[in-house]
Amino acid sequence: MGKIIRAGVSFPEELLKSFDEIVEELNLGSRSRGIQEAMRTFISLNAWRLPENQEVAGAILIHYSHEERGLDEKLIDIQHEFLDIIPSMMHIHLSEDSCLQIIVVRGRASKVRELIKELRRVGRLKQLNHLLIPTC
Ligand code: NI
Numbered sequence: 001m002g003k004i005i006r007a008g009v010s011f012p013e014e015l016l017k018s019f020d021e022i023v024e025e026l027n028l029g030s031r032s033r034g035i036q037e038a039m040r041t042f043i044s045l046n047a048w049r050l051p052e053n054q055e056v057a058g059a060i061l062i063h064y065s066h067e068e069r070g071l072d073e074k075l076i077d078i079q080h081e082f083l084d085i086i087p088s089m090m091h092i093h094l095s096e097d098s099c100l101q102i103i104v105v106r107g108r109a110s111k112v113r114e115l116i117k118e119l120r121r122v123g124r125l126k127q128l129n130h131l132l133i134p135t136c
Pocket of ligand 1: 062066093098099
């Protein structure tokens with residue numbers, strides 16, 4: 001770990017109160033550790049915005065209804081176009097009509113961004129999230 005720097009930051013009271021409750025619930029030991037973890041999550045969530053040659057790994061989560069006509073097929077078609085950055089995919093049938101796909105991705109941030117854009121373009125999804133970490 002590198003040098004530790006102290007920084008003075010301001011927070012709305014309610015935000016800090018909610019934050020401290022979570023820090024305690026997670027048993028993180030100190031507010032500083034909680035903030036460090038929150039910052040890492042923030043960086044991970046936005047890693048795909050980094051320079052084009054950035055390599056990333058992580059997952060894209062898609063929640064959708066398979067009763068939406070053609071949606072299953074469309075999502076799979078797109079994944080076949082990006083097979084070089086998708087080492088694996090998991091499909092979980094959550095209920096009679098609800099599905100969760102977890103697409104594992106690894107590769108150039110720019111390519112992953114392109115995949116996310118294509119998946120969003122399909123529309124009619126209940127939710128699409130991603131969590132990526134820089135790998136170099
Ligand atoms: Ni399903």
